[in-house]
Amino acid sequence: MPDYKFRTIDAAGKIRNDTMVASNPMELEKRLGSMGFDLLSYKEQHKASKNAFHSKKISRRELINFTFHIEQLIKAGVPLIxxxxxIRDxxxxxxxxxxxxxxxxxxxxxxTLSLALAEHPVIFDKVYVTLVRVGEETGQLAEVLKDLAETIRWQDELISQTKKIMIYPTIVTVIVLLVVTFLMMYLMPQLLPFIRNLGTEIPTHTLILMEVSNIFVNYWYLIFSVPVMLFFALKMIAKNNHNVKYYLDGIKLKFWIFGPLMTKIKLARFANYFAMMYSSGITVLDALKISENMVDNLVLEDSIHKARDSISEGIIISKSFEAVGVFPSMIxxxxxxxxxTGAMDDALMNVSYFYNREVKESIxxxxxxxxxxxTVVLGGIMMWIMMAVLGPVYDAVAGVKI
Structure with a gap:
């Protein structure tokens, strides 16, 4: 279907340029007219622009609202079209x-709806499309969409909560870095001549501080640029090298404080989708194959993949999950x-609940x-600077004979 770039004018005389997908120019003009715009001119987009259309994302909130509203309308008996x-209007x-x-x-x-949604993989991922297809085949589309909406909403709330609690620590960290930079690049260079002229022996911790200050003054551009360049270099290498990405993903899961939290968040997401797909009628192997991509971590993906291979060889689910060494014994x-008991649906939902609770408590x-x-780090830095500066001054004053 063509993608049109158009120019319109509204009742207030305001000119607007935008793009829209329509089956033909008449459909384009009709749709714009229903929105209160008069079409002035239009031009069909080139292939590159069409590809750009399919690569655009939408916000998670838009996806939640769409899933919720279509579930409500279908549940109420409104035809799909x-x-x-x-919803569009x-x-x-x-x-x-x-x-x-x-x-x-x-x-x-x-x-079908699932095939139509599959044309937009950036917006509707494989899990979303697969669950919609299962809902269509089983006649439980409304129920599947309800579960999807709740899962996506949970994920959105989790991300929002994580961002919220990280705001204050991030601000404090930035303040610490700014204070250290100010002290090393501005204050210390002014105090160094005074300390050298005191005529007393300079303590080791003061010499270290002086050297650190000199490094900041002379190589500040390296101090600030090298970490950024290293970050992007590793990101680029990891994108093109599977082994490097696997190694870095392993480090992420072991990183102090945040590693265990990241592991729980990713496994919680996996557990939610796995439980939802299994309860929708998707086989264990297919559910694992699809949901393993949801963790976005090669180490965890590899563990889930190994569990799936074990299950395909006839080993029971619990033994397969235990063998990979990622899931807690309680799971x-x-x-x-x-x-x-034959109640695997309930067991998987309990696993999902367990991880959701663990994530919330960890956050x-x-x-x-x-x-x-x-606070201790900032206090330690300030104490070190004060001792390094005031120590020689105190020694000089104490050495004066009255």
Whole structure:
């Protein structure tokens, strides 16, 4: 379906330039007219622009609202096409409006909802499309969409909560770095001549401080640029080298404080999607194959992949998960109980609940843990500087004979 670049004017005389997907120019003019715009000119986009259209993302909030509203409309008995059109017309014009229009056109052309959504993998990932397809095949589309909306909402709340608790520690860290930089590059260079002229023996900790200050003054550009360059260099290398990425992903999971939290967050996401797919009727092997990509970490992906291989060879789920050494013993016991009782659905939901609770508790503990450490670090730096500066002054004063 063509992608048009157009120029319009509204009732107030305001000129607007934008892009929109439409089946033909008449459809473009009709849609713009329904939005209160008069079409002045249009031009069909080139292939590169069309590719750019399919690479654009939408916010997680937009995806949550879409999933929730379509679930409500389908549950109320509204036909699928009418539901999509109602959602399209109820939101402010954006890139997602065009996406919905292409989905509507694809369905009217004979595609199912899952196939139409699969045309936009940047917005609707493989898990989303697979669950929608299962919902279509089982006649439980509304129930599947409800579970999807709740899972995406949980993920959004988790990300928001994580960002929120990191704001204050980040601010404190930045302040510490700024204070140290100011002291080393501005204050210390002014005090160094005074300390040298005191005529007393300069203590070792003062000499170290003087050397650190000289490094800051003479090589400040390296101090600030090298970490940034190293970060982007490693990121680029990891993108093109599987072994490097695997090694770095392993370090991330072991990193002080944040590593265990990251592991729990990623496994919580995996557990949520795995439980949701299994309860929707997807086989264990297929659910694992799809959900292993949700962890976004090669070490965890490899562990889940090994568990899937073990299950495919006939080993029970609990033993397979235990063998990879990533999942806590409590999780393995839950799965074992689910296998023994035949209630694997409940066991997987309990696993999901366990990780959700663990993540919440870990997040709540981060701020109280980090702030005292940052305070001690800042206090230690200030004490070192004061002792290094005032120590020689005190020695000089004490050596004066009255």
């Amino acid at each position: 009418d539901s999509l059109k109602d 109820s939101i402010d014009y954006s890139h997602f409006t065009d996406v919905l229009q292409t989905v509507i056109d694809d369905i009217e052309g004979g595609k 393995v016991r839950m799965l074992k109980v689910g296998e023994d 709540d503990k981060i701020e109280p843990t980090i702030l005292p450490i940052l």
